[in-house]
Amino acid sequence: MANFDVSKRDSFGSKIGVIAATAGSAIGLGNIWRFPYVVGENGGGAFLFVYLAFILAIGIPVMLSEFVIGRSAQLSPYGAFKKLAPGRPWFLIGIMGVGAAFMILAFYAAVAGWTLEYIFQSVKNGFTGKSPDELSTMFDEFRQDSLRPVIWFLLFMGLTAWIVISGVRKGIEKYTKILMPILLVILVVLCIRAVTLPGAGAGLTFLFKPDFSKINAETILKALGQAFFSLSIGMGTLITYGSYIKKNDNLATTAVSVSFADTLIAILAGIAIFPAVFAFGINPGAEEGLVFITLPTIFQQMPGGYYFSLLFFMLLAVAALTSTISVLEVVVAYFVEELKMTRKKATIFATLSISVLGIVAAGSWGWFENLTLFGLNIFGLLNFTSANILLPLGGFFIVAFIGWYFGKEETRKEAGNEGALKARYLPVYMFIVKFIAPIAIALVFLNGLGIVKF
Ligand code: PHE
Numbered sequence: 001m002a003n004f005d006v007s008k009r010d011s012f013g014s015k016i017g018v019i020a021a022t023a024g025s026a027i028g029l030g031n032i033w034r035f036p037y038v039v040g041e042n043g044g045g046a047f048l049f050v051y052l053a054f055i056l057a058i059g060i061p062v063m064l065s066e067f068v069i070g071r072s073a074q075l076s077p078y079g080a081f082k083k084l085a086p087g088r089p090w091f092l093i094g095i096m097g098v099g100a101a102f103m104i105l106a107f108y109a110a111v112a113g114w115t116l117e118y119i120f121q122s123v124k125n126g127f128t129g130k131s132p133d134e135l136s137t138m139f140d141e142f143r144q145d146s147l148r149p150v151i152w153f154l155l156f157m158g159l160t161a162w163i164v165i166s167g168v169r170k171g172i173e174k175y176t177k178i179l180m181p182i183l184l185v186i187l188v189v190l191c192i193r194a195v196t197l198p199g200a201g202a203g204l205t206f207l208f209k210p211d212f213s214k215i216n217a218e219t220i221l222k223a224l225g226q227a228f229f230s231l232s233i234g235m236g237t238l239i240t241y242g243s244y245i246k247k248n249d250n251l252a253t254t255a256v257s258v259s260f261a262d263t264l265i266a267i268l269a270g271i272a273i274f275p276a277v278f279a280f281g282i283n284p285g286a287e288e289g290l291v292f293i294t295l296p297t298i299f300q301q302m303p304g305g306y307y308f309s310l311l312f313f314m315l316l317a318v319a320a321l322t323s324t325i326s327v328l329e330v331v332v333a334y335f336v337e338e339l340k341m342t343r344k345k346a347t348i349f350a351t352l353s354i355s356v357l358g359i360v361a362a363g364s365w366g367w368f369e370n371l372t373l374f375g376l377n378i379f380g381l382l383n384f385t386s387a388n389i390l391l392p393l394g395g396f397f398i399v400a401f402i403g404w405y406f407g408k409e410e411t412r413k414e415a416g417n418e419g420a421l422k423a424r425y426l427p428v429y430m431f432i433v434k435f436i437a438p439i440a441i442a443l444v445f446l447n448g449l450g451i452v453k454f
Contacts, residue, residue, distance in 0.1 A: 017177070018245050022258045024176035024322030025237055027183075029111050030230040031266040032316060033291050036273040038226050040284035043214025044206040047223055048270070050215065054227040055263055058440060061432045062233045062395045063255040064415065065402045070242025071251065072414040076333030077236030080243070085405055093397045094334070097236035100390040101330040104235070105354050107382040108327065109160065110362035111288070112320035113152030115313050117142055118292060122310040127296035132282045135296050139289045143365040153362035154355060156317075160324040161351040164332055165344050176322050183315040186308065187265065190272040190295070193302050200275030206284065207274045221448025224441070225388035230262055234391030234398070237326050240333050251415050252425060272298070288379075328354075357382075388448070396441045403434030 039047050073080035078094030085091070121127060127135065143149060194200060228234040245251065273291060276298045277284050286293060295312065299305035328350060335346035357378075360368050364379035373381055402411055408430050416423040446452040 018241075018249055019254055019257055019261075020177035020180065021244075021322075021326075022232075022238065022241050022254065023180060023261045024319075025232045025241065025326035026230065026258055026262040026323075027180060027265050028319045028323030029108060029115075029316070030226075030232075030323070031262060032187075032269045032319070033111055033288075035226060035230060035266040036269055036294075037287055037290040038222060039207065039270060040274075040277070040290055041287065042219040042222055043211060044274075044284075045208050045210040046212045046215045047219055048207060048267075049210045050220055050223040051227055052263070054224050055231070055259055057432065058224070058395070058437045059227045059231045059233060060255050060259050061429060061437055062228075062399055063231055063238055063259060064252055064429065065398050065433060066233060066236065066238035067242035067245060067251040067255060068402060068411055068414045069398070069406070070239035071245050071247070072410070073239075074243050076240045076243060076330065076337055078334050079337045080239055081401070085401070088405070090397070090401055090405065093394060093401070094236060096390060096394055096397075097234075097239075098331055098334050100235035100386050100394060101237070101327050102354055102357065103382045103386040103390070104229075105157075105160075105324060105327045105331075106358035107361040107379050107386075108320070109156045109324055109354075109358055110149065110153045110364075110379065112156045112317060112324060113149055113154075113362060114142070114292065115317040115320060116152040116156060117148060118296075118313040119310065119317060121296075122306070122313055125306060127300060127309065128306075130296070130300075132280050132293055132297050135293045136282075136286070136289060139292045140365075143289075144369070146363070146366040149362045149366060150359055153358055156320075156324070157351055157355050157358065159321060160328050161347050163321065163325050164328050165347045179315060179318050180322075182311075183319055184265065184268075186312050186315060187268045187272060189308070190298060190312070191268055193298055194272045194275040194279075197275055197279040197298075197301065199279040202278035203274030203276065204271070206278065207270050217444075217447040217450070217454075220444050221388055221392075224392055224444050224448075228391035228395055229387040230266060231259060232323070232326060234394035235330065236394070237330055239398075240329055241326065248417055248420065250417070250421060252423065252429075389445075392441050392445050396438055396445070399433040399437045399441075403430065403438070 069080050069084065073083045075083055077097045078091055081090040081094050130138065195204065232238060245254070273294050274284070276282070276294050280297050282294055282297070296309065299309040302308055328347070331350040331354070332343065332346045335341045335350060336343055339346070341349065360371065361379045361382055364377040368378060371378055376384060408426070411430065412423060412426055415426065443454070447454050
């Protein structure tokens, strides 16, 4: 067990700091890049419905569980499970989380690199006069380039490392609470432009009108994976962040507010994207390229589109950055606490090793296009495996830990701030983490992977 001096841990400066940093982790490319294309590929409204149900019934309870574990142990995942369950194998959840963080950061920072390319293109006025088809070609050509995606990726990793080295409070808290509200405003402006396009209605119907015939075991698993991915849960990110939350903050209201903000941003991204997709005849199944084709199309239909485009991709990069730092933090905290490295050394070591995998992910359409497994390139493999397998599996064990090992009394103490809060939701929450969530995750998981057929 690590002899980590708890008194020296950083903590978030204020209540709004906690929410800002946690929301900063949750809100990112998952909402604005991944959510729309996953909804597009999986049939629209019915998928959204299942997704929302999972956020409510599983996502929020898992998030609260991570906070409880992190704040009660005052350690990052691996150390936390060793402390709360000495001599038991629960610490394996922590190791799985470090593995998931590795995989997520490798492909996520590659996409974050794409946003840098799109900032660059915005500056150069590179979208002007291009039809959706031409924008689609532009995106493909960029991704197939042997160098550019890799260089942007490395730049983004460096940026992430630099912020993580500068420490928790200073590094994270300062930027998020100013920039995320601006992103929200721009998204709302984009939504207004999108829904007033001629032919926008079909997009809104696609997004909001459920057609349950489009739902099957695999799409349900993908909705669960997207919920976990978007909320940053299932790998211990929020255990680490929970360990920085002050003892008098309310964990349950924090979990609810963050989940609400995260879901709001995802839905707004959907409202900005789908009306335009239908209005311009873009293919809703355009995979990872969907936002990168659709948004530049919308910007061209707006007064001041040049500036909106620039500002939007800059803020998207920042939103991605507040997520990548939270992912890197998981690996760094592990190295600091368990391998006794300095924060700086741990960050450099983690960044370099993740970058090796990330170069392959970023080059998945270029240098490494022939490297495929199960019909997926390395990027696709990391994306699928982390979101749809590792995170739900992690979430399963996290709720099971609270429900079956940590127990009601300890949870009441931690979530109720040692009696200062009533925590009336506790019986319902305990029932969910003991039965509903683990059973639901297990069923969705086994069915979705085709291990069991119902
Ligand atoms: N939730 C982040 C996003 O939506 C991504 C993320 C996943 C961050 C898992 C941390 C852990 O962009």
